[in-house]
């Protein structure tokens with residue numbers, strides 16, 4: 001297997017995945033840049049795990065083409081050992097001790113780091129003699145993380161792996177992931193509902209909504225597109241007229257309106273003159289507004305309808 005220091009890129013072209021009458025992914029065209037941490041976000045049932053399973057060649061798409069490092073991963077002997085897909089459900093040998101699981105996975109992965117595995121086992125206080133079937137939910141999640149990070153696979157997909165972890169363990173996970181990624185660059189796709197916690201890790205963001213790509217952008221640009229405008233109602237209304245309004249909150253005579261769209265020249269001066277405060281919007285809030293069914297049910301994009309909440 002060719003291992004690169006930058007990780008593997010991913011491309012999906014017109015990918016559709018059906019399960020009987022359910023369309024889990026609907027004509028998805030998407031690129032994941034090699035050597036980045038990409039957040040795969042979306043509400044429940046939006047198709048995130050399905051996308052992960054296609055990248056990991058657990059299944060073939062109903063239609064369209066999936067490329068990992070330029071090749072179809074399906075039954076691909078070069079590519080498959082370099083793809084690590086860890087799900088919260090945990091794909092482990094339940095009745096074998098953790099040390100046997102580690103030996104099994106390391107045997108299949110040329111890039112596996114025993115040193116990192118050992119450090120992570122200590123960090124999460126995992127006893128190598130225990131069996132996964134006897135672990136608490138959080139410890140099981142932690143073991144999935146050990147396998148996912150120690151694999152150092154050129155394409156690593158972590159699907160909700162940290163959901164069962166308590167807060168200190170989650171922050172230890174974020175810290176270790178960043179440190180190891182800096183030393184051993186690879187392509188990481190992180191799927192999570194804890195957007196506020198992971199947002200600082202993300203370089204790119206993909207938002208799925210009912211099987212379609214709603215957003216695929218670098219995180220910095222996406223963040224810069226969210227703007228909170230706060231001030232007296234008439235001045236806010238005038239300032240946001242003609243912009244893509246995502247949500248409005250009223251508190252007495254004061255209004256806080258969230259809009260999507262970068263600032264243009266003169267905006268800051270106009271806001272100052274009108275006594276308005278312009279501020280950033282956390283990615284979590286932007287996500288909630290963008291995936292609001294009232295919005296996605298109608299028009300998505302610059303011409304999207306106003307949501308007054």
Ligand SMILES: Nc1ncnc2c1ncn2[C@@H]1O[C@H](COP(=O)(O)OP(=O)(O)OP(=O)(O)O)[C@@H](O)[C@H]1O
Nearest residue numbers: 019022023024042043044045046047048049050051
């Ligand atoms: N094996 C399957 N058989 C039938 N339908 C499935 C199967 N797997 C997923 N689905 C359906 O496909 C859609 C997408 O599911 P998927 O698990 O990919 O979403 P998700 O974004 O990962 O959701 P969550 O955030 O809840 O984990 C859902 O409607 C789901 O019910």
